[in-house]
Amino acid sequence: MKIRGKRECQSCGESWSYYDTGSVACPGCGSLKSVGTDDTRTLHTDTPATLDLTPIVAQLAEDDVQIKECHEELSDRLREYTRKRGFIRGGELQELDEQYLGARELLHAVDIFTRQRDPSDRERLYILDLLRTVATGDRLADTEPPEALLGARGAGVADAVGAYHRDLRSWFDEYPYPEAERTLSALRDRVKRAEALNGAIESDEAKALVAVARSLGAAAREGQQESDKRLIDARDRLDELS
Structure with missing residues (x-):
């Protein structure tokens, strides 16, 4: 959407x-009677959001606390965070960051884990490692998930790249870049495929989807010459998946 942020x-x-608070309510007196003072409206999709997983990490550090006992609270925190997040902040396109990707994977991984009748110790340890890593603002990008949780990696990437694609679509609608259209459409097709497969895609494909989304984002932010290089890189990655 386009808003007057001041x-x-x-x-x-x-x-x-508004970019700092995400609210039209006055931070001083709480009144909802406010007006935008910018001369023009600016693209903005992000809402200030902090993912605080410290209480969950602390609970699971106790030997007698199980992941299933924290499932509901953890899922609620992850959903609230991902629901608020966007990638255009005050007219500036942001990167597809590691914590958002990790949060999306963790949400799926915990759901799969808690529905299993007898999850393995390796699966539990992977989720604990993923949880601790996401809590610090990162993700386990280079660690292969246990077989039962492979779908969570693919589904998380599909969700994250799909969300980023929507903001890229808004960005290119506002700032047309015809050279990017084919790559943007091809990326959406690959995301839809991953969603249809419930995330059951190869790790290399998941990495490629993230790389292509980031290349498109970089192309949108950089000068023409650098943008063309980014698009070529993105197209090559998509062609390798065909």
């Missing part, structure tokens, strides 16, 4: 940035 309270006169 706000001014009509009750007390305080000024603030």
